[in-house]
Amino acid sequence: MPTRSKHLLPGFGLTMGISLFYISLIIVLPIAAMLLKLAGMGFPEFWRIVTSNRALAAYRVTFSSAFYATILNGIIGLLLAWVLTRYRFPGRRILDALVDLPFALPTAVAGLVLVTLFANTGWYGQFLEPNGIKVNYTQIGIVAAMTFTSIPFVVRAVQPVLEEVDESLEAAARTLGASRWQIFARIIWPTIMPAFIGGCVLSFARSLGEFGAVVFIAGNLPGLTEIVSLLIFIRLEEYSYEGAAALAFVLLLVAFLTLLATNALSAHQTRYAERST
Numbered sequence: 001m002p003t004r005s006k007h008l009l010p011g012f013g014l015t016m017g018i019s020l021f022y023i024s025l026i027i028v029l030p031i032a033a034m035l036l037k038l039a040g041m042g043f044p045e046f047w048r049i050v051t052s053n054r055a056l057a058a059y060r061v062t063f064s065s066a067f068y069a070t071i072l073n074g075i076i077g078l079l080l081a082w083v084l085t086r087y088r089f090p091g092r093r094i095l096d097a098l099v100d101l102p103f104a105l106p107t108a109v110a111g112l113v114l115v116t117l118f119a120n121t122g123w124y125g126q127f128l129e130p131n132g133i134k135v136n137y138t139q140i141g142i143v144a145a146m147t148f149t150s151i152p153f154v155v156r157a158v159q160p161v162l163e164e165v166d167e168s169l170e171a172a173a174r175t176l177g178a179s180r181w182q183i184f185a186r187i188i189w190p191t192i193m194p195a196f197i198g199g200c201v202l203s204f205a206r207s208l209g210e211f212g213a214v215v216f217i218a219g220n221l222p223g224l225t226e227i228v229s230l231l232i233f234i235r236l237e238e239y240s241y242e243g244a245a246a247l248a249f250v251l252l253l254v255a256f257l258t259l260l261a262t263n264a265l266s267a268h269q270t271r272y273a274e275r276s277t
Contacts, residue, residue, distance in 0.1 A: 031252070037245040049246040057223040058231045059250070065139055065227070066207035069146035073203045076147075077154025078196060084155070085162040099156070102149045107212030114145055114217050137219030142227065145214045146207035153206060157199025161192045194266040201262040205255045 038046060049055065084096050102110065118125045118135035128135060135141045165188055173183045211229040218225040228251055235244040 034245045041242045046246050049243050050250050054222055058226050058228045062227045065142040066204050068143045069207045070200050070204040072147050073151045073154045074200045077151050081155045081158040099152050102152055111213040111216030141217035142214050145217050146210050149210055149213050150203040150206040153202040154199035157195045158192055161195040165191055208251055
């Protein structure tokens with residue numbers, strides 16, 4: 001009997017070549033072009049651009065807003081993943097589908113919707129502004145926009161891992177007298193923590209590069225609500241390609257270092273869990 005190949009796609013060489021070509025075309029070449037643009041300006045000019053007062057203020061607004069949004073996404077995303085995984089209720093499938101809405105919705109549309117909701121006559125704004133809480137054209141609005149566009153990363157990272165948790169371990173822990181908090185802290189959390197951290201990091205990186213949703217609700221006031229992505233766009237409109245490349249490199253470096261640190265932490269956690277078992 002002739003044996004059939006277990007590989008459904010063409011051979012390794014062809015598939016690897018196509019994959020590397022696509023990655024080079026979409027990722028490597030744009031980054032290389034940016035680095036070549038930086039190499040032509042010299043370090044003093046680069047340092048002057050990335051340490052200007054306007055750039056430093058944009059870093060502060062962008063990084064702090066992304067940090068706050070990631071904390072919110074970590075808490076709400078974990079709770080949402082828990083509800084979708086552990087409970088069955090009417091409308092669960094609809095709620096599960098709504099989690100992916102920020103992926104499908106254009107970010108500019110999301111920004112317009114948020115501006116409308118938080119306006120002084122909007123559904124939310126008419127209750128918040130009379131109590132002294134202004135969202136539009138403040139950093140609170142930036143955090144809201146970043147939270148909206150990046151929360152699916154946490155939910156979709158944690159949800160499949162929660163579904164794979166062995167419930168027999170939880171049942172055994174309950175028979176031994178463990179409380180719900182002990183079961184979560186000793187059994188569930190160590191299992192989902194790498195996925196949770198990975199989802200939070202992706203949420204943070206996504207928030208750093210957000211533009212469409214933020215630009216409408218931020219007000220774009222230099223030093224107050226101007227984010228780095230908008231400053232890059234302004235530099236491009238001024239035909240200052242070197243300045244745009246320098247600012248983009250800072251965002252790229254921060255995102256890369258964050259991902260690198262997270263991968264190292266996840267690897268350490270995996271080795272620790274293997275030694276514990």
